[in-house]
Amino acid sequence: IKNVNLLGNFGMEDWDCAWTWPLIEYHTKGYRAGMSWDLPWGGGKLEVRYKHLAFEDIHVPANSYQGDQLFSQLQLAF
Numbered sequence: 001i002k003n004v005n006l007l008g009n010f011g012m013e014d015w016d017c018a019w020t021w022p023l024i025e026y027h028t029k030g031y032r033a034g035m036s037w038d039l040p041w042g043g044g045k046l047e048v049r050y051k052h053l054a055f056e057d058i059h060v061p062a063n064s065y066q067g068d069q070l071f072s073q074l075q076l077a078f
């Protein structure tokens with residue numbers, strides 16, 4: 001579709017260490033999705049993005065968390 005931009009990505013990161021106490025075994029996963037529309041007048045843009053992040057601590061479960069973020073932006077340039 002003309003003037004529409006799509007965004008998406010997925011990322012993973014693992015940390016392991018057997019030389020600390022408590023042991024370190026972290027798993028982080030995140031994904032993002034977004035869309036922007038280039039407005040046909042004035043060089044503006046309407047953008048919407050979503051992000052989800054999940055952090056998991058295997059040996060200390062109380063440190064695990066999940067988070068979501070929703071972002072939108074309207075730019076007008078005349």
